Amino acid sequence: MSSLNQSVVSRNNGDVEAICKEALNALADSDEFLVWQKAVQVLARRRRDRPAEKEAIKVALLGSYTVTQYGEFLKAANATAGLNVDVYECGYGQYRQEILDAKSGLYQYAPDIVILAVHHGELAFRNFSDGHPNSIEEELQRWTSLWSTLLSRMPVQIIQHNFALPPEEPFGHLSSRLKDSRSRCIQMLNLRLGEVADSQVLILDCERLAAWHGKERWFDPRYWHLSKQAVSLSAMPLLARHTAAVIMAHRGLTRKCLVLDLDNTLWGGVIGEDGLAGIKLGGGATGEAFVAFQEYIRELKQKGVILAVCSKNNDADAREPFVKHPEIRLRLQDFSVFVANWESKAENLRHIATTLNINMDSLVFVDDNPVECELIRQELPAVATVALPSDPALYVRTLDKRLLFETTAYTADDSTRTEQYRARAEIAKAEESAGSMEEFLSSLEMKGEIAPFNELDLPRIVQLIAKTNQFNLTTRRHNHATVVEFTRNPACVHFSLRLRDRFTDHGLVGILIGFADMKEHLFEIDTLLMSCRVIGRTAEKAMLHHASIRARKLGCTQIRGVYVPTKKNNFVENLYESMGFHRDHCVCIEGSAWNLNIDDKTDIKSEFIALTYQN
Amino acid sequence: MDLIVRLETIFKDIFQEDAVHLTPDTTADDIPGWDSFTHINLMFSIEQAFGVSFTGEEIGSLSKIGDLVDLLKKKGV
Numbered sequence: 001m002s003s004l005n006q007s008v009v010s011r012n013n014g015d016v017e018a019i020c021k022e023a024l025n026a027l028a029d030s031d032e033f034l035v036w037q038k039a040v041q042v043l044a045r046r047r048r049d050r051p052a053e054k055e056a057i058k059v060a061l062l063g064s065y066t067v068t069q070y071g072e073f074l075k076a077a078n079a080t081a082g083l084n085v086d087v088y089e090c091g092y093g094q095y096r097q098e099i100l101d102a103k104s105g106l107y108q109y110a111p112d113i114v115i116l117a118v119h120h121g122e123l124a125f126r127n128f129s130d131g132h133p134n135s136i137e138e139e140l141q142r143w144t145s146l147w148s149t150l151l152s153r154m155p156v157q158i159i160q161h162n163f164a165l166p167p168e169e170p171f172g173h174l175s176s177r178l179k180d181s182r183s184r185c186i187q188m189l190n191l192r193l194g195e196v197a198d199s200q201v202l203i204l205d206c207e208r209l210a211a212w213h214g215k216e217r218w219f220d221p222r223y224w225h226l227s228k229q230a231v232s233l234s235a236m237p238l239l240a241r242h243t244a245a246v247i248m249a250h251r252g253l254t255r256k257c258l259v260l261d262l263d264n265t266l267w268g269g270v271i272g273e274d275g276l277a278g279i280k281l282g283g284g285a286t287g288e289a290f291v292a293f294q295e296y297i298r299e300l301k302q303k304g305v306i307l308a309v310c311s312k313n314n315d316a317d318a319r320e321p322f323v324k325h326p327e328i329r330l331r332l333q334d335f336s337v338f339v340a341n342w343e344s345k346a347e348n349l350r351h352i353a354t355t356l357n358i359n360m361d362s363l364v365f366v367d368d369n370p371v372e373c374e375l376i377r378q379e380l381p382a383v384a385t386v387a388l389p390s391d392p393a394l395y396v397r398t399l400d401k402r403l404l405f406e407t408t409a410y411t412a413d414d415s416t417r418t419e420q421y422r423a424r425a426e427i428a429k430a431e432e433s434a435g436s437m438e439e440f441l442s443s444l445e446m447k448g449e450i451a452p453f454n455e456l457d458l459p460r461i462v463q464l465i466a467k468t469n470q471f472n473l474t475t476r477r478h479n480h481a482t483v484v485e486f487t488r489n490p491a492c493v494h495f496s497l498r499l500r501d502r503f504t505d506h507g508l509v510g511i512l513i514g515f516a517d518m519k520e521h522l523f524e525i526d527t528l529l530m531s532c533r534v535i536g537r538t539a540e541k542a543m544l545h546h547a548s549i550r551a552r553k554l555g556c557t558q559i560r561g562v563y564v565p566t567k568k569n570n571f572v573e574n575l576y577e578s579m580g581f582h583r584d585h586c587v588c589i590e591g592s593a594w595n596l597n598i599d600d601k602t603d604i605k606s607e608f609i610a611l612t613y614q615n
Numbered sequence: 616m617d618l619i620v621r622l623e624t625i626f627k628d629i630f631q632e633d634a635v636h637l638t639p640d641t642t643a644d645d646i647p648g649w650d651s652f653t654h655i656n657l658m659f660s661i662e663q664a665f666g667v668s669f670t671g672e673e674i675g676s677l678s679k680i681g682d683l684v685d686l687l688k689k690k691g692v
Binding site for chain 1: 629631656659660669671674
């Protein structure tokens with residue numbers, strides 16, 4: 001009841017814009033009728049209350065069946081992309097008359113787009129032709145002559161629905177062998193329509209959509225007999241989204257560039273941690289799913305979509321699989337821009353757009369990490385963000401369903417677009433722009449829990465010590481027995497950090513081990529490491545904050561941090577310096593030592609993570 | 616939740632009218648905008664929301680809330 005009351009209150013307050021926005025957002029990845037129905041009604045109400053400001057695209061919807069709901073859903077589908085569509089609807093089944101009569105409402109309306117929403121019931125094909133075989137060319141001509149009439153009278157873009165075959169088939173499987181069967185003729189006609197349509201006629205492939213939706217549900221005989229719905233209401237969201245995608249393509253609003261994350265997006269695992277042999281790509285169900293995703297992306301590239309990489313990685317690590325992995329399907333030269341660094345992704349997307357000289361609203365950003373996706377949604381709402389599901393087997397479908405790359409033509413030029421853009425990228429210079437990292441971090445509502453090592457956590461702790469490469473200051477691979485020994489040493493400070501945010505619980509992700517030298521009043525950090533999934537969250541500050549408190553309790557006045565370089569950890573080379581530590585050149589050590597005096601004024605802390613402590 | 620309350624939620628979404636108050640005696644005549652076109656949307660929404668399937672005749676003839684509730688109960692809701 002409470003949610004109901006809330007919606008009543010807000011509606012009465014007239015906060016229509018917010019309700020509209022919320023309703024439209026829900027449509028982005030939903031084909032659920034009820035979700036759409038609600039959004040459609042909310043939008044209709046807004047239109048009644050307040051006429052649209054933007055000039056509308058005028059769409060004439062000429063149907064052989066009841067298309068009123070189609071029109072309403074189409075307005076909603078276009079509104080999700082910020083397009084304002086006005087719909088003219090011809091009388092039920094009057095499409096032919098409206099086109100032929102030069103004085104009809106259709107011509108007075110002067111549409112930008114005419115949609116011929118027709119169904120197979122309009123076709124003259126028969127199963128038994130009684131000596132008069134079905135003529136596909138004759139049927140084809142009935143449709144092309146409608147196109148010619150329209151185009152001779154006004155400059156207009158036509159969108160022709162092709163014909164969904166019904167699932168019921170009196171001739172059964174035999175029909176596919178009978179040259180003159182109705183279902184075979186419909187299939188032939190669909191092929192011919194595609195062949196003869198030129199740039200002024202776009203085909204909406206309803207046969208494919210019906211198959212996708214399930215033909216049994218696409219056509220609901222009850223609603224056909226009751227109210228002449230040849231496409232059932234359950235299929236309306238899908239039909240409307242696809243129609244809107246074709247309209248967007250016609251208006252030149254298709255996205256141009258696909259920006260891809262790497263780890264757990266193009267392959268399974270983390271290249272910087274797992275190495276070339278450890279990532280999942282090919283060789284098994286999970287690996288095959290990543291291969292399939294790469295192959296799908298390669299076809300998008302073939303179609304003319306520009307590819308770019310945006311990954312949090314060391315550049316050399318990120319490039320390695322593209323050069324060396326035997327199962328890789330995409331190559332470095334397939335990408336126009338390749339960005340692998342530790343900057344924020346929003347920053348990097350701005351850089352990619354600038355480099356390619358395209359707008360933000362041309363970008364599609366694909367990432368498996370819901371937090372990165374949310375960050376981009378907040379900071380760069382013009383970018384279309386695709387959050388991948390947890391199962392890589394569903395990656396292709398998830399991206400495909402968003403219909404972001406619908407195009408109206410294919411030329412030889414399209415397949416070489418990447419090369420053109422790569423050349424442009426080489427010339428262009430990176431431009432620095434300000435981010436709002438602080439806003440994002442505080443919006444995450446992060447909560448950290450610090451706990452001394454305990455028996456339950458020990459397996460995870462030892463695993464992190466053994467595995468972590470990138471955010472690991474010393475890379476000392478202590479084994480299980482050694483760690484247990486540490487916990488018995490009173491001079492040893494040891495704790496782990498668990499991190500949660502409003503999206504997810506990251507679990508145990510950080511470890512710090514240090515030893516107090518009571519004589520020197522010096523606290524030295526032996527191990528400081530963090531899982532790469534929470535890099536950039538200021539969790540290291542939270543850990544050092546806690547370490548400094550513990551060190552002072554043990555009577556220390558100075559903290560010493562040590563950095564031991566490896567092939568993988570140059571990312572944290574300057575960590576201590578960035579937190580106000582001073583280099584100590586007197587300490588003889590491989591790598592570098594950094595000191596910080598700790599007193600009341602010591603101020604290392606993360607203002608974005610609320611900490612709790614366990615004893 | 617009471618069936619009528621659940622129905623009210625659907626009606627409020629479709630008619631964008633918060634004042635909708637349903638009783639078993641409410642009929643199409645009592646609700647402005649409940650025409651034959653909206654009726655189709657309404658019936659399909661109810662089918663989806665409750666996971667039931669009406670016959671064509673039921674869809675065509677239902678116009679009183681009490682009858683609708685009885686029918687939903689008969690279908691196991």
